Amino acid sequence: MNIKTLPVGYLESNCYVISDEKTLQCAIIDPGDESNTILDYIESNRLTPVAILITHGHFDHIGALEEVQAQTGAPVYIHAAELGGTGRLSGKLDATPNLRTYAEGDTVAAGRLEFHVIETPGHTMGCVTLLIIDGETRALFTGDTLFAGSCGRTDVGGDMDMMEASLRRLAALPGDYEVYPGHAESTTLENERHFNYYIRHANGDFPNQ
Numbered sequence: 001m002n003i004k005t006l007p008v009g010y011l012e013s014n015c016y017v018i019s020d021e022k023t024l025q026c027a028i029i030d031p032g033d034e035s036n037t038i039l040d041y042i043e044s045n046r047l048t049p050v051a052i053l054i055t056h057g058h059f060d061h062i063g064a065l066e067e068v069q070a071q072t073g074a075p076v077y078i079h080a081a082e083l084g085g086t087g088r089l090s091g092k093l094d095a096t097p098n099l100r101t102y103a104e105g106d107t108v109a110a111g112r113l114e115f116h117v118i119e120t121p122g123h124t125m126g127c128v129t130l131l132i133i134d135g136e137t138r139a140l141f142t143g144d145t146l147f148a149g150s151c152g153r154t155d156v157g158g159d160m161d162m163m164e165a166s167l168r169r170l171a172a173l174p175g176d177y178e179v180y181p182g183h184a185e186s187t188t189l190e191n192e193r194h195f196n197y198y199i200r201h202a203n204g205d206f207p208n209q
């Protein structure tokens, strides 16, 4: 498995291209902007996108979706709570060709790779985290739920109690994972368990606050 991070757009959203070196099939997570950057990487590595996985429907994670979907024809997966008129861009999202919804417990395959869907609402109601295990590599794509040393904002259509429940849920996953967030640098789950204030607060480490 190969994980390529492409920071795109003025908010530097992380678009990830995860490929299976054997079949050269890949999944694209959050084509947020700069479709040319994403499509150039795919073309120069001779990859075949078989799935576009959306962590949530904010514009900085779907800005290049229309173009990337049109050029690849790949099915687009998103949680149903991100659709249906709750967000200002949802009307456009709803009209995406080859659109499918995914939810807790679903899996999406790309070559030999299998992405597992974990619902992690809080930043938005339909935020998901994608979990993948491939040999020694264990990775979480957390969107705007969990960041290195932080978590996503909950003051624009989100909910802090739901965010805390989602952070507790991720922290309780057994073992360690590489964490690939929707913005900024990657981290590890073990690091965040120890040093992330929001995870520690969610876990009741600061009872007097």
Ligand SMILES: [Zn+2]
Pocket (backbone or CB within 6 Å): 056, 058, 123, 144, 152
């Ligand atoms: Zn967001």
Ligand SMILES: [Zn+2]
Pocket (backbone or CB within 6 Å): 013, 058, 060, 061, 144, 182, 183
């Ligand atoms: Zn974002």
